[in-house]
Amino acid sequence: MTDDLSAIATLTAVTKRLGSKPVLEGLDLAIRAGEVTALLGPNGAGKTTCVGLLTGRLAPDAGTARLFGLDPRRPAVRGRMGVMLQTAGLPDVMTVAEMVALQSGYYFHPRPVAKTLALAGLADLGERRCGTLSGGQARRVQYALAICGRPDLLILDEPTAAMDRGSARALWATVREAADAGTGVLLTSHDLAEADSLADRVVVLDRGRIVADDTPGAIRAQVGGSVIRCRTRLALAVVHAMPGVREVEAEGAELRIVTRDAPTTLCRLLDADPAVTDLRVGDATLEDAIAALLAPPHRIAA
Numbered sequence: 001m002t003d004d005l006s007a008i009a010t011l012t013a014v015t016k017r018l019g020s021k022p023v024l025e026g027l028d029l030a031i032r033a034g035e036v037t038a039l040l041g042p043n044g045a046g047k048t049t050c051v052g053l054l055t056g057r058l059a060p061d062a063g064t065a066r067l068f069g070l071d072p073r074r075p076a077v078r079g080r081m082g083v084m085l086q087t088a089g090l091p092d093v094m095t096v097a098e099m100v101a102l103q104s105g106y107y108f109h110p111r112p113v114a115k116t117l118a119l120a121g122l123a124d125l126g127e128r129r130c131g132t133l134s135g136g137q138a139r140r141v142q143y144a145l146a147i148c149g150r151p152d153l154l155i156l157d158e159p160t161a162a163m164d165r166g167s168a169r170a171l172w173a174t175v176r177e178a179a180d181a182g183t184g185v186l187l188t189s190h191d192l193a194e195a196d197s198l199a200d201r202v203v204v205l206d207r208g209r210i211v212a213d214d215t216p217g218a219i220r221a222q223v224g225g226s227v228i229r230c231r232t233r234l235a236l237a238v239v240h241a242m243p244g245v246r247e248v249e250a251e252g253a254e255l256r257i258v259t260r261d262a263p264t265t266l267c268r269l270l271d272a273d274p275a276v277t278d279l280r281v282g283d284a285t286l287e288d289a290i291a292a293l294l295a296p297p298h299r300i301a302a
């Protein structure tokens with residue numbers, strides 16, 4: 001990873017314990033200029049710990065963290081980074097524009113405050129006190145604080161949590177624009193549609209280890225085939241034995257069946273349970289591919 005010349009932030013062979021628990025084990029991660037990297041994985045996988053290491057909030061127990069070639073705790077490199085954390089309080093009494101102006105003052109070449117407010121979808125909210133904002137509006141202020149200094153590296157930890165779809169899509173557009181202009185972006189998210197449409201690269205973390213690192217298309221292709229969803233009285237094991245079936249999982253009251261041969265699996269399914277309902281067939285999504293990589297215990301895989 002350290003020989004990756006386009007990398008602007010790296011974790012190399014990083015091991016980190018928190019409390020008595022190993023959280024990351026020998027992890028390599030590189031964030032490159034002009035690329036949106038989505039770091040995905042279930043709760044507790046270690047995503048926020050990676051963010052903590054790259055932003056200098058945490059130090060590795062073994063291995064190295066580098067930001068623009070230096071220790072992330074060095075003030076010289078911190079000014080080139082904008083960070084939007086999962087939780088960051090805003091002072092109730094300051095207005096949105098005052099907060100953005102204050103944060104902009106920490107950077108050498110900040111954007112004009114009005115431009116930052118517009119990019120974050122806050123043009124009409126500049127005079128509002130932060131304490132009166134909704135959850136989604138407060139997230140947009142945190143985004144404004146992350147981008148106001150024109151950072152070379154933008155770290156967004158679950159940026160669109162609490163945002164409505166329209167606000168989220170507007171934020172994606174500005175993130176894409178920043179990446180196209182050369183900013184390296186690290187995004188953590190539980191919204192796999194967000195990762196699929198925004199990321200150039202998806203890194204999947206499971207229990208502190210990387211289980212996939214590729215383009216969203218290449219990760220989807222690992223699953224391939226089709227996904228059938230339906231309600232049926234058939235047992236998982238019976239469906240799993242049907243021709244073409246690669247894996248079967250209970251998703252609430254439905255079954256999610258990944259198959260290499262949808263027509264044959266469908267015929268057999270309808271033969272075995274003519275009362276099957278809510279039947280849908282579609283291509284495997286990024287969510288299907290990641291579910292296959294993570295292998296939860298309640299799924300049967302071929």
Ligand SMILES: Nc1ncnc2c1ncn2[C@@H]1O[C@H](COP(=O)(O)OP(=O)(O)OP(=O)(O)O)[C@@H](O)[C@H]1O
Nearest residue numbers: 018019021023041042043044045046047048049050
């Ligand atoms: N200060 C701490 N002390 C002990 N354990 C911790 C501490 N902080 C985090 N952990 C543990 O480290 C593991 C990784 O946590 P982390 O927050 O990095 O996961 P995550 O992938 O960001 O999860 P989420 O999707 O829930 O935000 C979890 O098991 C968590 O309980």
